[in-house]
Amino acid sequence: MVRRALYACAVCSVLPAAIMCGQSGTIAESPADGSSDATRDAPGNSVDALPDQEAGPDATDNVHTSCGTHPPLPPNGGTGAGSTMVPISVGSLTAGLRFGVSVQVGGPTVSAMLDTGSNGLRILSRALADASIEIADAGIDAGDGVVTANYNGGMSLQGYQAFAFVTLGSMTTEHPISIMVVTDVCYPGNSGTECASGDSADASIYGFDSIMGIDLRSDRYDIRSPIAALPGAPAYTIHTDTDGGTFPDAGMLTVGLSTGEFANFEYAYQLPIYADVEGGAPEWNDTTIPMCLRDLTSTQSWCQGAFLDTGDPAPYVETTGLTSSYYLPWGDTAQLIIEGKDGCIFDEYTFNVGGPSTDQVEIRLVDPSKLSVGPYINPSNTVFFRYDVLYDPLRGIVALKRKP
Numbered sequence: 514m515v516r517r518a519l520y521a522c523a524v525c526s527v528l529p530a531a532i533m534c535g536q537s538g539t540i541a542e543s544p545a546d547g548s549s550d551a552t553r554d555a556p557g558n559s560v561d562a563l564p565d566q567e568a569g570p571d572a573t574d575n576v577h578t579s580c581g582t583h584p585p586l587p588p589n590g591g592t593g594a595g596s597t598m599v600p601i602s603v604g605s606l607t608a609g610l611r612f613g614v615s616v617q618v619g620g621p622t623v624s625a626m627l628d629t630g631s632n633g634l635r636i637l638s639r640a641l642a643d644a645s646i647e648i649a650d651a652g653i654d655a656g657d658g659v660v661t662a663n664y665n666g667g668m669s670l671q672g673y674q675a676f677a678f679v680t681l682g683s684m685t686t687e688h689p690i691s692i693m694v695v696t697d698v699c700y701p702g703n704s705g706t707e708c709a710s711g712d713s714a715d716a717s718i719y720g721f722d723s724i725m726g727i728d729l730r731s732d733r734y735d736i737r738s739p740i741a742a743l744p745g746a747p748a749y750t751i752h753t754d755t756d757g758g759t760f761p762d763a764g765m766l767t768v769g770l771s772t773g774e775f776a777n778f779e780y781a782y783q784l785p786i787y788a789d790v791e792g793g794a795p796e797w798n799d800t801t802i803p804m805c806l807r808d809l810t811s812t813q814s815w816c817q818g819a820f821l822d823t824g825d826p827a828p829y830v831e832t833t834g835l836t837s838s839y840y841l842p843w844g845d846t847a848q849l850i851i852e853g854k855d856g857c858i859f860d861e862y863t864f865n866v867g868g869p870s871t872d873q874v875e876i877r878l879v880d881p882s883k884l885s886v887g888p889y890i891n892p893s894n895t896v897f898f899r900y901d902v903l904y905d906p907l908r909g910i911v912a913l914k915r916k917p
Contacts, residue, residue, distance in 0.1 A: 584781040584903060584912045586772045587748070595744075596769030597682030601627060601753065603761060605720040609826030610894060612753070613721050614766055616739070617680035618692065619652030623722040627766065629751070629904070630822030630891070631726030633736030634679060635662055635670055635693040638711035640722035653677040653694070658734050660693045666825065667701040668718070672711065679739040681768055686742040691735050695723075728820070729797040729906055730787050737796070740768060741906045746794035748905040750774070751823065753897050755916075761898060770903070778903050778912035780851070780859045786909060797909035800889040803852040806830055806874070809863065810845035815876075819890035821902055821911065826895075829875040831888040841866045841874040849892050851913070860915065862899065 604611040604626065612627040616634065623640045641653065658674035673696065676689040698716050699708040709716040718724045727749075731737030740749055747769040753761035767774075784797040804819035806828065815830045828847075841847065845866040853859045866874050872895070879888070896902070903912035 584748075584775045584778055584905060584910050585908065586775050587770070595684065596747070596767065596771070597684045599682045599766040599768065601751070601764035601766055603763060608719055611719050611721075611826070612751075612764065612823050612894070612897075614681070614725065616723070616725055618723075619677040625723040625725035626719050626721040626824065627751075628724055628726045628822070628824035629728055629902075630820065630824045631662075631664065631724065632728050632731050632738060633662075633691070633693060634723060634725045634739055635672070635695055635718070635736075636723035637695045637698065637716050637718065638672070639713065639716060641694065642712070653692075654689065655694070660732075660734055660736070662693065662732070669699040669706075670695045670718075670724075671697040671699075674734050674736070679742070681739065681743070681766075684743045684747075684768060686739055687744055688742070690739060690742045691737075693734075693736055724824075726824075727904070729784065729799045729904065729909065731790075731796055738906065740904075741794045743768065745769075746907040748775070748903060748907070748910075750901055750903045751897060752901045755898055764897075775903070775912075778901075778914045780853055780914075781903075781910050781912040782853065784909040784911060794906045795909065797906070799911060802911060803856075804890050804892065805848075805850040805852070806890050806892070807848040807850070808841050808845050808866075808874075809848055810842070813841075815890060817888050817890060819892060821896050822891050823894045823897055825891055825893055827873045827875070828891060828893040828895075829877045830890050831877055831879050833879055833881045833888070835876065835878040838878045839876055841876065843867060843873075847872075847874055859913070860899075864895075 599614050602613045602624075604613050613624050614627050615622055616625045617623075618634065618636060618641070621641055623636055625634065625636075654676045655673060660670075660672055660674050662670040664670075670693065672694045675692050675694045677692055678689055679686045679692070695711040695716075695718075697708050697711055698718060699706050701707075725739065727738040727740055729738070729741075740747065749766060749768040750770065751764065751766055753764035755761045782802050784799055785801060787796040787798040789795055800820040801818035802820060803816075805814055805816040807814040815832065817830075828849075843866055846863055847866050848861060848863045850861040851859045864872050866872055872893070899916060901914040901916065903910070903914070905912075
């Protein structure tokens with residue numbers, strides 16, 4: 514278990530002295546919105562694909578310089594493993610905006626919430642029996658591990674480990690991968706925690722049959738993103754289509770990219786390595802993208818690592834420097850600053866702080882006795898309205914491209 518207090522004010526040093534730095538601290542054990550309750554010790558960064566990215570002393574607020582570098586281009590014009598495009602849908606808005614895709618697990622095809630803030634494919638047991646297919650007949654082998662996955666939004670999943678081939682579009686994992694079959698799903702309710710059986714017709718994961726976490730880490734059962742187990746551990750992009758309204762209409766998950774698609778991205782950040790994986794893509798600490806969130810009305814600021822999360826509709830800031838959590842006042846003006854190489858400012862934008870599920874910003878106290886990575890800022894899935902986002906699981910790169 515690793516304390517990450519060193520990230521806390523690394524970015525603040527490059528902004529004007531008038532900007533108050535957020536409290537240093539560490540993150541709760543459950544990584545980034547939705548992985549299981551396990552952690553790993555993280556070795557230091559051993560990759561130098563994008564060198565010299567520490568914050569520098571000369572950056573100034575509201576000055577946009579040429580920031581960062583394009584992602585390193587893949588060899589031989591691409592990943593060498595082909596590509597596929599998977600349509601993204603928009604789920605029910607009753608519990609906040611979430612994105613979804615279709616994924617084939619063994620034989621059955623299920624709807625999956627697309628979540629860059631958690632790891633692994635976790636499927637309601639009823640979704641694997643919809644066509645009267647027993648799990649063994651669906652090409653899924655049950656394992657022995659009893660699994661619990663807890664999510665920052667309060668959802669908790671219980672079930673067991675299993676193994677299956679997973680197909681996204683036209684690409685299939687090279688071998689059966691570790692997944693979770695969910696036997697019980699629990700949410701916080703008005704009268705306490707409310708649970709439903711994974712076999713129940715009423716059970717859902719934010720309106721979907723499953724949740725597919727595609728962050729760049731895993732849990733203690735090695736349940737991780739299925740994309741990391743596709744041939745070549747290909748890079749992928751998330752694009753949402755918008756019509757100028759509040760929410761996107763749909764979008765596309767593109768897995769396997771060409772040299773030209775890499776070259777189109779304006780900003781690339783090299784993540785520190787989280788854990789080496791024998792025979793597979795490494796795990797990366799994807800909560801370290803340098804950002805600041807500022808309340809321009811109250812002049813409070815928090816500058817620390819951040820991650821990009823399709824699974825959470827509301828922004829929040831993790832900190833240990835509080836006695837209790839609180840929300841920024843409704844109607845305040847907030848600003849998000851994204852930094853890059855040498856502390857330059859890649860982009861910044863403002864938004865009005867709203868109510869629940871509408872840009873409500875929580876300053877969230879975390880338990881310092883449960884530490885993994887961080888602390889982090891989660892700017893919410895509205896980031897995906899503004900940028901196309903590229904992930905490279907083999908080389909540990911996150912890249913951004915502004916939308917027109």
